[in-house]
Amino acid sequence: MKTELVIDLEAEKQEILKRYRALLRASKSTLQKGDKKEIRKAFDMALESHKDMRRKSGEPYIYHPIAVAQIAAEEIGLGTTSIVCALLHDVVEDTDITLEDIEREFGKKTAKIIDGLTKISGVFDTNSSLQAENFRKMLLTLADDVRVILIKLADRLHNMRTMDFMPRHKQLKIASETIYLYAPLAHRLGLYAIKSELEDLSMKYLDPDTYKFIAKKLNEKKAERALFIKKFVEPIDEIVHEQGLVADVYGRPKSIHSIWNKMKKKNIPFEEVYDLFAIRIILDSAPENEKADCWKAYSIVTDLYRPNPDRLRDWVSSPKGNGYESLHTTVMGPRGQWVEVQIRTQRMNEIAEKGFAAHWKYKESSNDNGLDQWIQKVREMLSNPEANALDFLDDFKMNLFSDEIFIFTPKGALIQLPLGATALDFAFEIHTDVGATCIGAKVNHKLVPISYKLQNGDQVEIITSSKQTPKEDWLNTVVTAKAKSKIKSSLKEEKRKIAENGKEILERKMKSLKITYNTDNIQKLSYFFKLPSTQELFVNVALGKIELKDIKEYLSSEKEVESRAPERPENLTVDMVKNKIKGSENDILLIGEDQQKIDYTLAACCNPIPGDDVFGFVTVSEGIKIHRTNCPNAAQLMSNYGYRVVKAKWNKQQELTFLTGLRIVGIDDVGLINNITRVISTDFKVNMRSITVDTNEGIFDGSIMIFVNDTEHLENLIKNLLKVRGVTGVTRFDA
Ligand code: MN
Numbered sequence: 001m002k003t004e005l006v007i008d009l010e011a012e013k014q015e016i017l018k019r020y021r022a023l024l025r026a027s028k029s030t031l032q033k034g035d036k037k038e039i040r041k042a043f044d045m046a047l048e049s050h051k052d053m054r055r056k057s058g059e060p061y062i063y064h065p066i067a068v069a070q071i072a073a074e075e076i077g078l079g080t081t082s083i084v085c086a087l088l089h090d091v092v093e094d095t096d097i098t099l100e101d102i103e104r105e106f107g108k109k110t111a112k113i114i115d116g117l118t119k120i121s122g123v124f125d126t127n128s129s130l131q132a133e134n135f136r137k138m139l140l141t142l143a144d145d146v147r148v149i150l151i152k153l154a155d156r157l158h159n160m161r162t163m164d165f166m167p168r169h170k171q172l173k174i175a176s177e178t179i180y181l182y183a184p185l186a187h188r189l190g191l192y193a194i195k196s197e198l199e200d201l202s203m204k205y206l207d208p209d210t211y212k213f214i215a216k217k218l219n220e221k222k223a224e225r226a227l228f229i230k231k232f233v234e235p236i237d238e239i240v241h242e243q244g245l246v247a248d249v250y251g252r253p254k255s256i257h258s259i260w261n262k263m264k265k266k267n268i269p270f271e272e273v274y275d276l277f278a279i280r281i282i283l284d285s286a287p288e289n290e291k292a293d294c295w296k297a298y299s300i301v302t303d304l305y306r307p308n309p310d311r312l313r314d315w316v317s318s319p320k321g322n323g324y325e326s327l328h329t330t331v332m333g334p335r336g337q338w339v340e341v342q343i344r345t346q347r348m349n350e351i352a353e354k355g356f357a358a359h360w361k362y363k364e365s366s367n368d369n370g371l372d373q374w375i376q377k378v379r380e381m382l383s384n385p386e387a388n389a390l391d392f393l394d395d396f397k398m399n400l401f402s403d404e405i406f407i408f409t410p411k412g413a414l415i416q417l418p419l420g421a422t423a424l425d426f427a428f429e430i431h432t433d434v435g436a437t438c439i440g441a442k443v444n445h446k447l448v449p450i451s452y453k454l455q456n457g458d459q460v461e462i463i464t465s466s467k468q469t470p471k472e473d474w475l476n477t478v479v480t481a482k483a484k485s486k487i488k489s490s491l492k493e494e495k496r497k498i499a500e501n502g503k504e505i506l507e508r509k510m511k512s513l514k515i516t517y518n519t520d521n522i523q524k525l526s527y528f529f530k531l532p533s534t535q536e537l538f539v540n541v542a543l544g545k546i547e548l549k550d551i552k553e554y555l556s557s558e559k560e561v562e563s564r565a566p567e568r569p570e571n572l573t574v575d576m577v578k579n580k581i582k583g584s585e586n587d588i589l590l591i592g593e594d595q596q597k598i599d600y601t602l603a604a605c606c607n608p609i610p611g612d613d614v615f616g617f618v619t620v621s622e623g624i625k626i627h628r629t630n631c632p633n634a635a636q637l638m639s640n641y642g643y644r645v646v647k648a649k650w651n652k653q654q655e656l657t658f659l660t661g662l663r664i665v666g667i668d669d670v671g672l673i674n675n676i677t678r679v680i681s682t683d684f685k686v687n688m689r690s691i692t693v694d695t696n697e698g699i700f701d702g703s704i705m706i707f708v709n710d711t712e713h714l715e716n717l718i719k720n721l722l723k724v725r726g727v728t729g730v731t732r733f734d735a
Contacts, residue, residue, distance in 0.1 A: 012060055016062055016063070016066075019063065019066045019067075019070075020043055020066060023066055023073065023083070024036065024039065026073045027039070027069075027074075027079075027080070027083050030073070030077075030079040035080040038080055038084055038106070039080060039083055039084060041084075041105065042083075042084040042088050043066075043087055045091065045097065045105070046062060046087045046088055046091060049091045049095035049097050050062050050091070050094070050095065053094065055162070055165070056165040056166060057165045061090075064158060065086060065087045065088070067158045068086045068087075068089060068151065068154045068155050068158050069083045069154075071154035071157055071158060072086045072150065075154070075157075075191075075193065075353075075354070076153075076154060076191065076194070076354055076355070077354040078150060081109060081110060081147070082113075082147050082151060084106060085110055085114055085117065085147065088106075088110075088114055089151060092114055092115075093118050099111050099118075102114055112145065113145055113147055113148055116145065116148035117151060117152060117155075153185065153189075153194060156198070157194055157197065159174065160174070160175070160178055160197075160198060160202070163175075163205065168647070169615070169645070169647050172205065172645075173639075173645070174205075175201070175204075175206050176637075176639045176642075177642075178198050178201070178202045179199060179202040179635045180635045180640075181639065182198055183195050183199050186198060186355075187322070188321075188322055189322060189355045190323045190354075191353075192352055192355070193354075194355075196257065196258070199257035200255050200256050200257050202257075202635075203256060203260065206629050206634065207260075207629065208613070210260060210630065211256060214259055215256060217270050218253070218256070218259075218276065225251075225276065229250075229251030229277065231334065232279065232334065232339060233249050233250065233251065235304055236249050236279075236281070236300060236301055236304060237249045239303075239304070240281070240297060240300055245283060245293060246285075247282060247283045247284065248280075248281075248284075249282075251279050251280075252278055252279075252280055253276065254275060254276055254277060254278065259273055259276065267663075269729050274337055274339075275338065275339070278339075278340040278341070278342055279341045279342070280341075280343075280344075280349075281341065281342070281343045282344060282345070282346055282349050283297060283344070283345045284346055285346075287347075290316075290345045290347070290348075291316055291317070293345065294327045294345065295327070297343045298327055298329060298343055301329065301331060301341050301343070302329065302331065304331075305331035305333060305334075306331060306332045307329050307331045307332075308329075308331070308332070308338065311329060312328070312329050313327070313328040315328070316344070316348075318414075321416050323351050323355065324351065325348040325351060325352075326344040326348055327342070327344065328340060328341070328343075329343075403418065403419040404416045404417065405417055405421065405454060405455065405456040405457075407421075407456075407457075407458050407459075408457070408459040409460070409461075410460075412459075415429055417429060417480065418480060420479045421478075422450065422451050422452055422453055422454060422477055422478060423438070423440070423443065423450050423451070423454065423460060424438055424478050425478045425480045425483050426460050427483075428480065428482055428483035428486055428487075429482065430462060432486050434462055435470075435483060435486060436469065436486070436490060437464040437469075438462055438464055438468065439464060439465045439468050440463045441461060441462050441463060442460070442461040442463065443458050443459070444458060444459055445459075450477060469490075470486075470487045470490045470494075475487055475488070475491075495539060498539050498542045498543070499535045499538035499542065500538070501538075501542045502537075502538035502539055503538045503541075506522075506541045509541070509548055512548075513551060513552065515551075515555070522534050524554075525537055525551070525554060528554045529546060529550070529554075589614075589616075589626060589648055589649070589651060590648065590649045591616050591624060591646055591647070600616060600624040600625065600648070601623065601624075601625055602625070602626050602658070603626060603627045603628075603633075605627070605631055605632065605734065606627055606628040606631035606632070607658070607660055607734050608627065608631075609658040609660055609708060609709075609710055609711060609714065610650040610711065611710040611712055611714075612628045612629075612650075612711055613629040614626050614627060614648050614650070615629055615638070615645055615647065615648050616645065616647070616648040617644055617646075618645075624646065624648075650710070657708060657709055658707060658708060658709070658710075659689065659707055660705070660706060660707075660708055660714060661705050661706075661732065661733045662703070662704045662717075662731070662732060662733070663701070663703050663729075664676060664703075664704065664721060664729070664730050665699070665700060665701050665730075666699075666700045666724075666727040666729070667699065667700065667726045667728065668695045668699065668700040669700075669726040672725075672727075673702075675725070675726075676702070676704075676727070677691070679717070679721055679724060680704070680706060684713075684716075684717050684720070686706050686707060686708060686713075687706065687707045688705065688706050688707075689705040689707065690705045691703070691705075692704075700726070703733070714732065
């Protein structure tokens, strides 16, 4: 359908001005003398330079920088310099304006931030394999001026909010990067509201069915929940005020993404997720009364409702590394339902919502500098030039999301480590040499091995020995990115020495077998022994894992090796794969922009079936693999190897069947299994591959592997299984 677009330019101009004035109102609290003029100047420059550009939606482009500036001001709490930078964030990249122009008009600082923003704007947009390396560069700017990252997050948030007009494959790519990197980054910077929104928006595009399902379920019980919250809050509110505290008490829904995570983690249906919302008590306290008031409120809540002793979290006494301060408890509600209650002051709440910027504002009055420590850690990690960019990214990402524990040194100094950290992590945190020579530790005066998992509040003393050196399996013992990268570089050095030795041995061995020692033959040997690199070959020789007789074996099969020389992964393109593989007769999947029929295999990690939302991934040796867009590996694949992702769509009409798994739970009853298998085999004529059943005290829990045609077929089957008496839940599983 074609629609003629008639643009009312006058109305548009009015709308632009309206949005600009809204931005000014949002930034009012931080405005100082002369600021308004600066913002106007930036707005005029952006307006003029973007004047002929439009967004995919057809709207004037200027809406975007205004919106980004508004997010920066309102949702992150940034000041004038950032607002100016946000307004101008796309001009150097997309228009004739140069960095010199910016510096002349707005000064050095603004030019530097915009330079940072321009540099990282290409981070994920290019078709290169260097995304990880680019991300590392982006983090370097974080160590420089964190405002670059904060404005980038505002930019990403607005793009995610307005992604409906993008083609599907772009939506998938952008949503994947967001869930893989930007949401963890927002989390680490303490921007909880933005983090949750980024997660929900990503899920909306990556897993639309589940997203809609949970949204619908939430909506159905909205009124009922509101009533429950009102009844729960009323007595708290009353007593809090009686005792002279000034407080705002309310219920707040949890995000769709966090509910889905809980369902997956605990393997429970929506109905069994108890914390669909949390209660917040936000206190208006004088700085000196903050802590006492929080505990007073805690005492009021736990007098009214019985607390779960395992669920008290005190981030008031020891704030999280990203600055988060709050008191959390879970109490039993009037209807026998656990309810989470979060208690904090207005100052703490502002830090919780706006993160870094708010933290900065209150810095003088706060004795915590966890965020500074974190940025210092980022600098340390980045300063290790040897780390492989992708490894670095993985380690780094893990550290972005983890919670902290607090550990004491023998002298009583406090060290923050991620949850799950071991004695060895602690050793590396103290000093690289202490880590490298660590043989054990004393935790609270008791001797423990290096792999001991530290608990919050432990006091740790490290025991070292000059004979100790880092070992390969230490990589599984540590969780901090710092320890990992130190161990890796030390192992690498060690390996280099061993390889050198092995190289000499191999040279001698080859000579005795009359094989010429050259690059070609060395590579053939590595391939023969299925080793990823010639260095690995040398190491294996040095360690005696490859002996003379093995090399002889290679000689006898050399001819065969030549006929199947390995494919070089770097040179593999989608086109090559397409040319290499002839479309088979049974293709029911259309792949690539031109929707060709080419060969593929279905990924075992998510077992896609027709009807699932899918994409193709070009693998090094196995052609194109088809994954579901909500596959647990999808975000990682799409954000790191975007250039290898190809579009894929099911071509409906086939009679083929696909293997998938169903988990059926219920109340055990006579004939239950019979009834289930009757529905599957007789009513639906579906073939079963396997069935395993556990019954425990009357609870039935079964896993059935079946062959179905497509998602519609599967959904109908699930619907009918749910009608079987005794069955309470049927869910699809992947592995
Ligand atoms: Mn932008």
